Amino acid sequence: SAVISQKPSRDICQRGTSLTIQCQVDSQVTMMFWYRQQPGQSLTLIATANQGSEATYESGFVIDKFPISRPNLTFSTLTVSNMSPEDSSIYLCSVYTPTEAFFGQGTRLTVV
Amino acid sequence: SQQGEEDPQALSIQEGENATMNCSYKTSINNLQWYRQNSGRGLVHLILIRSNEREKHSGRLRVTLDTSKKSSSLLITASRAADTASYFCATDRSAGNKLTFGGGTRVLVKP
Numbered sequence: 001s002a003v004i005s006q007k008p009s010r011d012i013c014q015r016g017t018s019l020t021i022q023c024q025v026d027s028q029v030t031m032m033f034w035y036r037q038q039p040g041q042s043l044t045l046i047a048t049a050n051q052g053s054e055a056t057y058e059s060g061f062v063i064d065k066f067p068i069s070r071p072n073l074t075f076s077t078l079t080v081s082n083m084s085p086e087d088s089s090i091y092l093c094s095v096y097t098p099t100e101a102f103f104g105q106g107t108r109l110t111v112v
Numbered sequence: 113s114q115q116g117e118e119d120p121q122a123l124s125i126q127e128g129e130n131a132t133m134n135c136s137y138k139t140s141i142n143n144l145q146w147y148r149q150n151s152g153r154g155l156v157h158l159i160l161i162r163s164n165e166r167e168k169h170s171g172r173l174r175v176t177l178d179t180s181k182k183s184s185s186l187l188i189t190a191s192r193a194a195d196t197a198s199y200f201c202a203t204d205r206s207a208g209n210k211l212t213f214g215g216g217t218r219v220l221v222k223p
Contacts (some may be wrong), residue, residue: 006154
């Protein structure tokens with residue numbers, strides 16, 4: 001199992017600013033995943049963060065908008081850059097064993 | 113992109129009734145998993161069914177998988193108010209690589 005601490009749990013930000021979300025895992029993991037969940041929608045994978053290499057982004061997501069750091073095997077950050085109201089979502093980090101995914105509690109972001 | 117579709121999108125039942133929700137997906141899979149999300153928080157894993165399995169039980173949960181139809185169903189028996197949540201199916205195409213989530217079903221269990 002894995003316990004993931006994610007912060008902040010929520011934030012209200014001005015458009016044009018950036019927010020960095022942090023995730024700490026209680027064990028070493030190779031890959032960490034970042035998801036976006038728009039209001040009333042399902043989870044969409046933003047990128048996969050590997051330690052020691054650049055993140056792999058899914059179609060529709062770019063590094064300039066969502067830069068990711070992965071300095072070690074237990075920690076990752078996702079930055080939402082130059083925010084607009086359309087970025088208002090829940091952002092979730094996750095780790096995945098072969099049989100189960102574990103999630104942080106999510107960051108509820110509102111952009112005004 | 114989302115792999116699967118779920119139906120219904122929303123379900124309202126009385127406590128004690130059964131809740132059934134369905135998930136369809138598009139490509140071959142290694143396994144399919146179901147998750148619960150309470151009030152926009154982190155997801156919690158409920159059950160996994162492998163592509164060579166047809167049915168699985170865990171407590172009040174029953175999951176079926178039909179790979180020929182590329183569909184799965186989740187049954188919650190004797191529902192409780194605490195079962196009120198959103199339920200998502202997720203498919204794993206290659207055993208531990210990454211998950212693709214369905215659209216979700218919002219379940220409301222009325223006391």
